[in-house]
Amino acid sequence: MSAPASHDPRTRVTGAAILDNAQSPTRLLVAQRAYPEQLRGLWEFPGGKQDPGEGAQEALVRECSEELGVTVRVLEEVPAPDPEGWPLKGTAVMRVFTAVVTDDRTPVAGEDHLQLRWVDLADPDPILDLDWIPADLPIVGALLKQLGVGNPATVRHGH
Numbered sequence: 001m002s003a004p005a006s007h008d009p010r011t012r013v014t015g016a017a018i019l020d021n022a023q024s025p026t027r028l029l030v031a032q033r034a035y036p037e038q039l040r041g042l043w044e045f046p047g048g049k050q051d052p053g054e055g056a057q058e059a060l061v062r063e064c065s066e067e068l069g070v071t072v073r074v075l076e077e078v079p080a081p082d083p084e085g086w087p088l089k090g091t092a093v094m095r096v097f098t099a100v101v102t103d104d105r106t107p108v109a110g111e112d113h114l115q116l117r118w119v120d121l122a123d124p125d126p127i128l129d130l131d132w133i134p135a136d137l138p139i140v141g142a143l144l145k146q147l148g149v150g151n152p153a154t155v156r157h158g159h
């Protein structure tokens with residue numbers, strides 16, 4: 001008799017840190033959640049829950065298509081303290097990947113988001129000052145570090 005399939009109770013979420021350019025990024029796309037009520041108005045990485053059997057990067061491409069209407073190419077993972085990802089509220093975990101849009105579309109806010117905003121990577125303070133979902137703050141810090149934000153040699157001013 002075969003053992004029952006193991007059940008992983010953790011919710012797996014994937015987030016996209018969408019950059020304007022893969023080689024020399026100057027801007028990051030951030031999204032303001034529309035729901036549920038307790039998260040409404042907070043900023044996040046676009047993305048969502050992985051479907052059963054779906055890989056993290058696969059989920060990220062699907063969510064960006066569904067939520068933002070764009071096709072993305074996944075670049076690199078923002079290194080998390082655990083291979084499962086960053087801890088979120090409860091038992092949920094999230095992996096975050098940098099990505100770029102590869103079609104000629106512009107990301108647009110659908111029903112999931114109140115607004116989207118391209119923020120300038122040249123100055124980390126206004127990015128860190130956004131009202132992020134609290135669990136995202138260490139991830140934003142790690143992302144900015146990974147991108148070398150604050151180091152004028154690696155990040156140029158946007159427009």
Ligand SMILES: Nc1nc2c([nH]c(=O)n2[C@H]2C[C@H](O)[C@@H](COP(=O)(O)OP(=O)(O)OP(=O)(O)O)O2)c(=O)[nH]1
Binds near residue numbers: 013014044045088133
């Ligand atoms: N997308 C996203 N979710 C985040 C972030 N930070 C964070 O704590 N979360 C939480 C909020 C939600 O409880 C969960 C993701 O759920 P979601 O509502 O975005 O996922 P989904 O698009 O698959 O939604 P649904 O089909 O269940 O409505 O992870 C983040 O940066 N991006």
